Structure formats: C-alpha cells, structure tokens
Amino acid sequence: MMTSEACPNSSGTAPPRDPVPDDACDAHIHVFDARFAEAPGEKLTSTPAQATAADYRAIQRRLGTRRAVVVQPRAYGTDNSATLDAIAQLGAARTRGIAVLTPEAGGAELRRLDAGGIRGLRLTLHAAAGAPTRFDMLMPLAERIAPLGWHLQLHFQAAQIAAHAAVLRQVPCQLVFDHLARLPVGGAHADAAFALVRELLERERAWVKLSGAYLNTHSGPPAYADTVETARALVRIAPERLVWGSDWPHATEEGHKPDDARLLDLLSEWAPDTATRTAILVHNPARLYGFA
Template identity: 35%
Template sequence: MSANSQGRITSWHGSPSKPTFTPPPGAVDAHCHVFGPQASFPFSPKAKYHPEDAGPDMLFALRDHLGFDRNVIVQASCHGTDNSATLDAIAKSNGKARGVAVVDPDISDAELAALHDGGIRAVRFNFLKRLVDNAPKDKFLEVAGRLPAGWHVVIYFEADILDEMRAFIDAIPVRVVIDHMGRPDVSQGPDGPEMKAFRTLLESRPDIWFKATCPDRLDESGDPWNDFATAVRPLVEDYQDRVIWGTDWPHPNMQSNIPDDGHLVDMIPRIAVTEALQRKLLVDNPVRLYWPETL
C-alpha cells in the first residue's frame, strides 16, 4: 500500500514493464483516468478517495510506453461532476483522446453541447455505493434522453445487483457500454452463474457493449490472472463486435494490489487470440464509439 503523510494514495505502478504483446497500429486504451493535477483541478468534496496527481503527462507517457496510440479518458469519481481535469487532458492530447463524463442530472443541453465540443462522447452512471452516493435512476434516464447525437451511456455496477439494474438498462434509449462486464466472479469460469447472467443481458439488446477489463480487480488468483483469461476469452469471441479494452490506469482504489500495466497489456492476446480479434478489440470497436467521424 502506498500513501503519503497527507493521506494521498498512489495506486499505480512506478515502473511498469514493457509488454511482450505489441498492440496493432491505431490501438486505443479505451478505459483510463486522470487525477488532477490537484492545484488546478481539486477533488470533489464528496470524493471517497484522495490520490496523488496522475495527470495527462503521465498518462500519455504510459500510452507511448505500452504501445498505444489513443486514449479514452473516463471521469474519475474523485472529481465528481466537474469534468475539467478530463477535458484538460483531452485538450492536451493533440486529438489522441476522447472522454466519458460524469454529469449532474440537472445538466443543461448547452452544457452537454460544450462537453461534446471538448471531446466527450458518453456519460457514465456509477452504481458502486462505496464510490458514489444515491444514484438517481429516473434522472439518469432523463439525461440519457437528451444526449448529443452519437453519444452512449457507460454503466458501472457489480454483479449482485444486475437483476435490479435490468429495467433501468432496458429503458436507456441509446447504446450502453458496461464497465468491467459488471464485475462477475471469474473464478466461476465462463459458464458460471454470473457470467451466464451477463450473457443474458448482452442477448437482450444488440446495442449493449462491454469492457473486457480489470483482471486485477476481478481475479483474486493474482497476476497472471488465469481465471480471468479462462472466463473472458469466450465472451470476447462470442461478442467480438461489442467489446473494448483499457488499462484502467491509474487504477483507482487499487493501492493495496497495484498491477503492472505491461502485464495487463499481455492479457490481450489471451482473451483475443487472433490478430483479427485484437484489431476489433483495440482499434475498430473503440473507433466506432469515439471517433466515428474517421470511418
């Protein structure tokens, strides 16, 4: 665990290894975050964790080190609904980043349009009670109905509330992307009850996508995360046009189990075993979501 005398935590590896897997040209790290820098972008008063700075310079250096070309920056919960840090990172990316915002349910259409102009292409609804307070489903649905054209909704929840989430997900009027597959128990294997329940969700709508991400969060067996590879590979193969991947750097709240980002990248060929699958996972699919104007 890493924390300084002011209680700021570090959840990222100080010197991640160089992966043995080389991502294809144009590869996108489609789930990552920035923290601060706090001098310019203070944390929300409601923040449940207070990390050290992990700003755009660090993120883009990691992108280059790992062999990626672009990033999708997801608003970190510690910044609440002030997306300034995410927008700042996008602005400094030279066109190589897009973003996912967290918004107040009362956001105006003009504010949504401004987020679009800043590179945002989705909103995230977080249902992890340890990270956010009281997620208002009715108001979230109202926001989802007002999103700029082409945007989607990202949802973060845990497997034990999937059943109670179904009516809400069914009512979302735009494409949906599920963070970290709804955090199933991967030790149950590809045919375990939680993975089967997630497959049932995917079968319910052709426009539900997912992120095949976070073996470090989902696989208690530890690096090299064999349970994750076994459970997730069939999912990637069966829904290969609806899956994206990301590092989750700088790994919020993982200060007690910090992953090596190079090892995370080396998971990719274990869950997407052909070059064609790897290109869909890392290039084609995220570009369809976040840079559709380039197609």
C-alpha cells in the first residue's frame, strides 16, 4: 500500500499517481551505510553520508514497490559488504544485488555472493578515472560470471558504448545498460550507441534500465520531456527487456533531490499501456533477477 510521507534523500511526500502492481520492483537503488568503510579516494562530493536500507523502506512504502535491486556504489570499491547487508535487511526473498569485482576474485567469493543474492557485476566507467574496474576487465569478468547466469551491468556513456561495440557483441553473458543507456539528446555518438543497443535488445543479448532521467536531459524536472522519445523508442523495440529503477538516493544529484514518486510517474509517459508497465515493473525483473 502506498503512503504519503517524507523520505530521506527524496523530495516530495505524495505517492505516485497510479498504484503499482503487486510485486513491483525498483531495479536500481544504492545504499550508503556509515557502518561500512568506504574505499580510499572513492568518496564523491554528492555521496550521501547515510542512505540505509532502513531509510529505503520509507521509499518502498511511498511507492508501493515490494522488490528491489541494490547496486554496489562506487564509494565501496570491490568490498560488497554493505550491499549484501542491505539485501539481507530488505529481505532475501524480494531483494537482489549487483556487485563490483575484478577478475582476480576467486570462485569461492563468487559462490558466496551468489548465495547472498548477487545476480550481476557492475562496471561504472562513465567517469573512468579512479574506478575500481577498467574496460579491459569487461570480457574476463563476463567469462567468469556466465556459468552462474549473472549479467554485466554497464554504466557507460553513449560514446563508450559505441567505442566498445565489437566487445559488447561478443560477451558470453547478458548485458544490462544503466540509465536509458545514457543515450544523449543529440550528440555525435547518439545514433551509433542507439543502433548497438537496439541490435543487442533484438538479439536478446541485452536489457535496459528505464532510470536516471536526470542524467539524460536538457529540459530537466519535473517532466524530463526530452527523455520521452528515447524511452518510448526502447519500449517499442523490446518492452520485454526493460526494467524500471528509481536510482535512490540519487548520489549524482547535489542539493535538491528528485521526487521518487514523480520519477515513477514518468513510466506512464514512457509506457502508456498498463500491461507493458506491469511487465516492466513485475515480470521482466522477475526473469532478469530470478525472483520467484
């Protein structure tokens, strides 16, 4: 049941305009918990001091979502302890996670993470300087995780997607592109990146997260009107390979935080059909992340 309440790291108090279906999933959140040490040098200026699993429960009450995917933030490097702890706190049956590792991680560590609810690895290279992973790790990581049925989640800029097209076509596991694949409004690399994302969607080799509208806009909130064309195009191409995420606690957004309910309302603009939205919120994440 949705509620009206103030939530940490989120503006507004009202719930979304429309109730979400049962078992709706927020497929992209981060947790920052002061009980866990951050990796040296990884602190970002906008990283929240606290955005805990307990804080996120207020977002779930407000949105009406039940399932969640906790994505390892850059701040913790390759120590996935905070992410595993958040999965356990939010409930292992309805929460999954995305970890960050380098190819040196052993089989025992992969099995431990799998048992803890991890279902993929993230490469956050949109700003590559100081990141715990590198582009040359992409294929070795894909080969390590393919036998587990995990996927690689990529936070790449459009230019990076286009530049690494040959490798992305060959990876032996599924790919998940973060934040509308960071497809820009115009720009020199938009067409090439979109063409590759479309190819991989149609080949059933990739998924896209309908998230992070504020990372892909010139028009800005609350409507993020210039994201509509890209999002609707993705919905037309492969509605069965899309998931939605809030990106709470919006670590890139300094000062005024987005309104998570209004971000969920965007999905009605991007996917006006009720059955399609139900697939994006329930059925698609159930398949991708292995919810019962």
